[in-house]
Amino acid sequence: MGNALRFSRRSVLKTMTAAGGLGALGAGLPWTPAMAKTLVIGFLYVGPRDDYGYNQAHAEGAAAVKAMPGVKVLEEEKVPETIDVENSMESMINLDGASLLFPTSFGYFDPYVLKEAKKHPDLTFLHCGGLWTPGKHPANVGSYFGYIDEAEYLSGIVAAYASKSKKLGFVAAKPIPQVLRNINSFTLGARSVDPAITTAVVFTGDWSMPVKEAEAANSLIDQGADVLTCHVDSPKVIVETAEKRGVFCTGYHASQATLAPKGYLTGAEWNWAKVYTDFVKMVQGGIKPPNLVRGGLKEGIIKTSPYGAAVSDAARKHADDVKAKFMDGSFVIYKGPIKDNKGNSVIAEGKSHGQTDIALESMNWLVEGVTGSIS
Amino acid sequence: MRPFLHGAVTRLSATLSAPLSALALPVAAVAVSLALFGAFVALVGVDPVEMYQLMYRGAFGTWFSWQNTLTRAAPLILTALCTALPAQLGLVIIGGEGALVLGALAAAAAGMALNGAPAALVLPAMALAGMAGGALLIGGAGALRQWRGVNETISSLLLTYIAIAVLNHMVEGPLKDPSSLNKPSTPPLADAYMIGTLPGSSVHWGLVAGIVCAVAAWVLMRRTTFGFAARMVGGNPRAARMAGLPVGRLLVVTTALAGAAAGLAGMVEVAAVHGRASASLVAGYGSTGILVAFLARQNPLAVIPVAVLFGGIGASGGLLQRRLDLPDASVLVLQGIIFVVLLASEAMRGRLHLFTFARPTATPATKEA
Amino acid sequence: MDHASLGWWGVPLAVLAGAIRVSTPFLFVSLGECLTEKSGRINLGLEGTLVMGAMSGYATAYLTGNPWAGVLVAGLAGSLLGTLHAMICALERVNDIAVGIALMLLGTGLAFFLGKPFIQPQAPQLPAIPFGWWSSSAQVRSALDINPLFLVGLALAPLLLWGLRTTRWGMVLRIVGESAEAARAMGYQINRVRLLATAAGGFFAGVGGSFLSLSYPGSWNERLSSGQGITAVALVIFARWDPVLCVWASLLFGGAGALGPALQSVGVTQGYHLFNAAPYVLTLAIMIATSSSRHRLAGAPAELSVTR
Incomplete structure (x- = not known):
């Protein structure tokens, strides 16, 4: 039995590798065998790498790297945000000769990644979170992140067309700026279609709490929400609950389309395969990767899930039009006047904050149309 | 001769x-x-042989592996004492995780309150606050046992869940550093207040704190009247009561000391590792500590080598994932x-x-x- | 009325629906633990049993395509762990609480280890019985989509109570739990009785676990249990070892767990961490209120180590 189980797990990973490999070839630079020294790359995940969510998105990126020539990929999952991060990286460096590390959890950065980077100035540490500040952080550290709220805005548009009750539901882990930005972008997208739409939010309190998430999804549906979305580490339970209760949903982190063949509309996904293969090619080619890499749909860091069958033509057209504007960089989500849900003006008329605007990174308000408050 | x-x-x-x-x-x-x-x-x-070779290498095979093992062992010694001390009285306490978390929160709060004062004042204050936080939780379980007859195993576990909720509430609410945007936490401790590492290694001073506490706990339990009385209660509570021993006081003091040990582990986590209090403090050291205490047969001195063994198992875990899938x-x-x-x-x-x-x-x- | 909003009325409805949805694992674990404790032994390992049941049930349902086979296998896995507990406890000088903690760890570890390949696939779910067919409101219909396992649990409680009170088996079990010496004098084999009681208790807990993975939330992953197994053990103590009271206690718990999300969905989002801790605070408060240092708890089996 054991072998059969292992086989099935490996086959899942193999499929992922194959899928990622194709992507890598498409964007490929020619690789010359002259630099034939194997590059050992370590990936650290905070949760299980087959969670249909945050960690799987990164593992799919790692799988794409694995398919590249001249690399050896090491992976460790469920590394908690403690001194274990330092220990695991040290172990990869000392015992396996890793020279490029991808600590993929936001909470790994300070102090663990910073400490390790200072200790090993000749190695490269690329962290997912977009936290690098010049002058403050070591030069051999890079940090990358994507403006996934662009895809959330598109999901909001699609959700608005699908909703009959004009009520959307959002299951979120914690009221932190990244999450609030997704909630707000999703809601702004939906309200750009129909200003009568509202979004109800439930915070579960942590990144992975399946029973709470299911309970939250059910409460939201009971309150009339007929499109659900979420920002938790693994959207699986929420997407499955929505499908069971016969409402629509949009995904997050990775594609959950197979979990909800009827109700899955679209989703906001990371495209780490591109980011990671690009980084690895730079390192292989002797180019120092940039310290701060951020981008959205245009830069290919973010992608959207293919539309589900339930998405109407009008919705597709509207979303595709806006997506085209994201792609040419002409669309701004946070353009005044925007009020928060307490009636205060947060972005004044005539003012607009583009994606890279640092002001958006300390977002601590919920936009008009969201029910709920941040305690 | x-x-x-x-x-x-x-x-x-x-x-x-x-x-x-x-x-x-x-x-x-x-x-x-x-x-x-x-x-x-x-x-x-x-292949088990290959696996054990790898485990040995990952845990004790190189100087680096030793450092990895010892860093992991440090908090385990202290959380194990949280179970081992009350065990002398025949109690089974499994709330080490909660005591660690509450201790860490109290220590971080003390560090915030005294920010600016000299390190020689702040660090002892943080340690005291951490120990008080842990003592409050586990001593509370002991007091409930003594005065309300509430089973200490279950109450210490429930108190752990409550302590974790309190930690989350405080670091996302009243004690939150406004600039800790996407990872809510208390304000970072100034570098001057951070406990460093042992010279020539990456192992922090928490290991020394653990060893000192373990030795002190052993001396207390084996070489003092207090310890003798406590063990008498553990052997036969009724006889101890008839002999006029203050059972209630022994029980509450011992559980409070046990909680203080785990609370100190929390302070060390804040001051030597995390530099702040956040949800990441809940890392399972408390539950592994229970195991260490039982394997050490509740002997405070034996806790030290057993913690090192378990630190080693933890240290080798990564290698098993990477090499053997x-x-x-x-x-x-x-x-x-x-x-x-x-x-x-x-x-x-x-x-x-x-x-x-x-x-x-x-x-x-x-x-x- | 489809998709109509219920506003504040949704809160009691969500609490009721939540009570039914969330309480089932509590119910099964507490009934199983009740049986085990009546024989004079406590099994704290049911947390591990629950997780193992969730994993093995999900895996079996996925591999065979039959969720009921999953329930059965989950129960069997649970009784296997229960048997292990009883066999170790039957040895001299072995503390049942410690064995429970050990099995909690082993059960969870094995479930995580063997369960890796089943995080991704979707297993067939247990069908629900639509008791809300009469209602025009989608919310009420959904709240009354009741899983048969919940009904089995409900039926099991009075059955257990009756069995413990009136059957010969129940008598023997209670004698063993009240006084091992008396039972030995009467010629009963204490260890065998306790083994059967613990194995049966493990079976129930395993089934409770399969509810988590095969019905609600209906998915297997490593964060599935947030201490339901261990909380249910505490629940038995304040249900005073009465299976019917276990039902009420479980419902109370399920409802308390549903309160937080329900309040948030109508806009009360402050202090949600503290709301989420409500079930634990509630258990502790009830334990403090109902325990006493002077006399034993009513209904407590005299041989039970936790109440001694």
Whole structure:
């Protein structure tokens, strides 16, 4: 039995590798065998790498790297945000000769990644979170992140067309700026279609709490929400609950389309395969990767899930039009006047904050149309 | 000279044989567990010999591995004391995680309140606050046991869940650093207040704190009247009460001390590792500590080597994932097997004569060279 | 009325629906633990049993395509762990609480280890019985989509109570739990009785676990249990070892767990961490209120180590 189980797990990973490999070839630079020294790359995940969510998105990126020539990929999952991060990286460096590390959890950065980077100035540490500040952080550290709220805005548009009750539901882990930005972008997208739409939010309190998430999804549906979305580490339970209760949903982190063949509309996904293969090619080619890499749909860091069958033509057209504007960089989500849900003006008329605007990174308000408050 | 030497040898063998036979059983239990776990991984297609070689390398094989092991062992010593101390009175406390978390929160709050004061003042204050936080939680479980008859095992566990909720509430609410945007936490401690590492290594001073506390706990329990009274309560509470021992006070003080140990672990996590309090403090050191305490047969001194062993198992876990594609839960399975086998081995105690030395009546084995 | 909003009325409805949805694992674990404790032994390992049941049930349902086979296998896995507990506890000088903690760890570890390949696939779910067919409101219909396992649990409680009170088996079990000496004098084999009681208790807990993975939330992953197994053990103590009271206690717990999300969905989002801790605070408060240092708890089996 054991072998059969292992086989099935490996086959899942193999499929992922194959899928990622194709992507890598498409964007490929020619690789010359002259630099034939194997590059050992370590990936650290905070949760299980087959969670249909945050960690799987990164593992799919790692799988794409694995398919590249001249690399050896090491992976460790469920590394908690403690001194274990330092220990695991040290172990990869000392015992396996890793020279490029991808600590993929936001909470790994300070102090663990910073400490390790200072200790090993000749190695490269690329962290997912977009936290690098010049002058403050070591030069051999890079940090990358994507403006996934662009895809959330598109999901909001699609959700608005699908909703009959004009009520959307959002299951979120914690009221932190990244999450609030997704909630707000999703809601702004939906309200750009129909200003009568509202979004109800439930915070579960942590990144992975399946029973709470299911309970939250059910409460939201009971309150009339007929499109659900979420920002938790693994959207699986929420997407499955929505499908069971016969409402629509949009995904997050990775594609959950197979979990909800009827109700899955679209989703906001990371495209780490591109980011990671690009980084690895730079390192292989002797180019120092940039310290701060951020981008959205245009830069290919973010992608959207293919539309589900339930998405109407009008919705597709509207979303595709806006997506085209994201792609040419002409669309701004946070353009005044925007009020928060307490009636205060947060972005004044005539003012607009583009994606890279640092002001958006300390977002601590919920936009008009969201029910709920941040305690 | 001869009779004196003979006597000395006999005395020596007598003092050696007790701890040695006490050691034989856990060592045998660990060996049996390793064999069982080896068979288990063999079933899923992994070569056990290769696995144990890797584990040895990852845990103790290099200087780096030793540092990895010892850093992991440091908090385990302190959280194990949280279970081992009350065990002297016959109590089973499993709230070490909660005491660690509350201690860490209290220590971080103290660090915030005293920000700007000299480190020589702030660090002891943080340590005291951490110990007080842990003592409050586990001492509370002890007090509930004494005055309301509430089972301490279950109450200490429930208090742990509550402590974690309080931590989350505080770091996302009243104690939140407004600039800790996407990872809510208390404000970072200034570098001056951070506990450094032992010279020439990456192991922080928490290891020393743990060893000192373990030795102190051993002295308290084995060499003082307090400890004698406590162990008497553990042996026979009714007799202890009849002998006029202050059972209630012993119980509450011991549980509070136990909580203080885990609370200190929390302070060390804040001041040596995290530099702040956040949800990441909930990392399972408390639950592994329970295991360490049981494997050490609740002996505060034995806690030290057992914590190192478990630190080693943890340190080798990553290598098993990377090289053998074993899941991270392998470490949990191995720990579970060790725990179960060890408890079962208790039944063998007193029947094992492997390490008993020659009786005094027999011819002395040693001769003058 | 489809998709109509219920506003504040949704809160009691969500609490009721939540009570039914969330309480089932509590119910099964507490009934099983009740049986085990009546024989004079406590099994704290049911947390591990629950997780193991969730994993093995999900895996079996996925591999065979039959969720009921999953329930059965989950129960069997549970009784296997229960048997292990009883066999170790039957040895001399072995503390049942410690064995429970050990099995909690082993059960969880094994479930995580063997469960890795089943995090991704979707297993067939247990069908629900639509008791809300009469209602025009989608919310009420959904709240009354009741899983048969919940009904089995409900039926099991009075059955257990009756069995413990009136059957010969129940008598023997209670004698063993009240006084091992008396039972021995009457010629009963204490260890065998306790083994059967613990194995049966493990079976129930395993089934409770399969509810988590095969019905609600209906998915297997490593964060599935947030201490339901261990909380249910505490629940037995304040249900005073009465299976029917276990039902009420479980419902109370399920409802308390549903309160937080329900309040948030109508806009009360402050202090949600503290709301989420409500079930634990509630258990502790009830334990403090109902325990006493002077006399034993009513209904407590005299041989039970936790109440001694």
